[in-house]
Amino acid sequence: MDEEYDVVVLGTGLKECILSGLLSVDGRKFMMANGSLVCILIHIDVTKYLNLKAVDGSSVYNNGKINKVPSTDVEATEITIDGVV
Numbered sequence: 001m002d003e004e005y006d007v008v009v010l011g012t013g014l015k016e017c018i019l020s021g022l023l024s025v026d027g028r029k030f031m032m033a034n035g036s037l038v039c040i041l042i043h044i045d046v047t048k049y050l051n052l053k054a055v056d057g058s059s060v061y062n063n064g065k066i067n068k069v070p071s072t073d074v075e076a077t078e079i080t081i082d083g084v085v
Helices: 012-025 038-041 071-075
Strands: 007-010 030-031 058-062 064-068
Touching: 007 012, 007 038, 012 030, 030 038
Parallel strands: 007 030
Antiparallel strands: 058 064
């Protein structure tokens, strides 16, 4: 396992997976973390020496409009964007 990464993505949900895909296309080295590792990072107050940025949501551009990517089960059932699974 490599020792250095450009980005550590905390979580493995939809937003985090989309972000990780974009990072990989951009050539970034990243690691996705979930569970115990995330708890440890929060417990040791990792924000003292790392800059963390929350991803509040993701959007897609489709048919001339910007649409929110669903991030909850309720939003997923209400989506009207064609071609999104």
